[in-house]
Amino acid sequence: MSALFSKKTPVTPKIEMDNVHKAFGSNKVLQGVNVSVNPGESLVIIGGSGTGKSVTLKCILGMMEPEQGTIKVDGQDITHIRGKERDKVAEKFGMLFQGGALFDSLPVWQNICFGVLERGLITRKDAPDYAVEKLRSVGLKPDIAYLFPAELSGGMQKRVALARAIAGDPEIIFFDEPTTGLDPIMADVINDLIVSCTKELGATGLTITHDMASARKIGDKIAMLYQGKIVWVGDAKKIDKSGNDYVEQFINGRAKGPIETYV
Template identity: 55%
Template sequence: MSECAKISVRGLRKSFGTKIVLDGVDLDIAPRTAMVVIGGSGSGKSVLLKCILGLIPPDDGQILIDGEDVLTAPTSRARALRDQIGMLFQNGALFDSESVWENVSFGLLARGLIQRSRARARAVEVLAQVGLGETVADLFPNELSGGMQKRVALARAIAAEPAIMLFDEPTTGLDPIMGAVIDGLIVDCVKRLGSTSIAITHDMASAGRIGDRIAMLFDGRIVWEGNAAEVRASGNPLVDQFINGRREGPIKMALRR
């Protein structure tokens, strides 16, 4: 599958001191597929995303984008491969000192894809795609509600029309209705742009809405992967316990160790 995969993760390992977080993660994501990685808190989901983004160097393994290993590619080539990625951070990570339109057009300006004189108008167009009007363009992030901040962060992530999109806990901190709205926007954006996406979450409702496929990360490895529609009939006791939120089962919480 890795020959035709947009993103392939091969034998990825990462430890912090004596704590092994990723212990040989293997994952293939076909082009235009929405993959959701589920797993408990502290299971290494965020570390996996940060390794793909190049924010954390893994100890071992390969990360292939379009068949090229970004970990061994020359710096400029690795940067070009990663420039295809748009990222939605868990809490938005909007720049406090920049207005909404400056946040949205930040990546376009940094990559020289647009003139500053055109940036505000382009940002307003992108904001419209996530359901926000021009009135918010000149506000600052601290003047927005949590849901609006998430929308602006999504607008920033899609502004450069990335071929790959990563979503870190996209519905965290939102009420169920706003969570569903954000999920709907994510699905719309990913489909419209034809992007390949990876979302990490422990919100199963969200996973069901945005994922074509679901993989479960446990003890630093992918323990199950399949179509989103099959997750409730996976037959995997780890997946069953997780999606049903049962206290008893093979997953032992850290408190018990």
């Protein structure tokens, strides 16, 4: 009996990619990506430019369809689903885009509440208050709710984009290069916010970045993508002792090593 209780029940991964391939013409971007993220875990995918990080994310989000392999969310195969089925899965996702991707034509409060209004989770009357609450959770003052994105600084835009990403209380949050274009202090503020918001929601996080400070802070696990394949995956705390040549070259920023750089 006690053996029965001590047996660990297998956890269904929140996100699972199995042998995913994606090519654009003759350019093979993903060549058998295998990734698994458990519920509540934060995985950071690192890798140089053009290694397929964004394509990996877009395949999970359904913006691109892989030619081969399967992508599962909560055990459900979502590789080729479309229409309403896709929309239903999309409701589980929140996404922080590299440039924020805030809608220029809408004020901040409408940007934040766009998804929740769309899904009918709140009324239009309640939306400004809801947006203010989310603004507070990312450390912004309520008075910016009625400004337009063009009137905000880069850091504020990123925070508003984060507020929008968490507005629908998503189960999975994707972060695409969250600190790109920010000064080191603001980058650290964003990293802290990402960690606190993700933990508060109990959400699963998947981040792609080449900023190692960000990767170390956000990630529970780190995976390294190179030439369309995961070449190393392990505990974020153990990355400095990975014993992998690719990882060591990347985290130390060395020009010489197994990673080929084209100038």
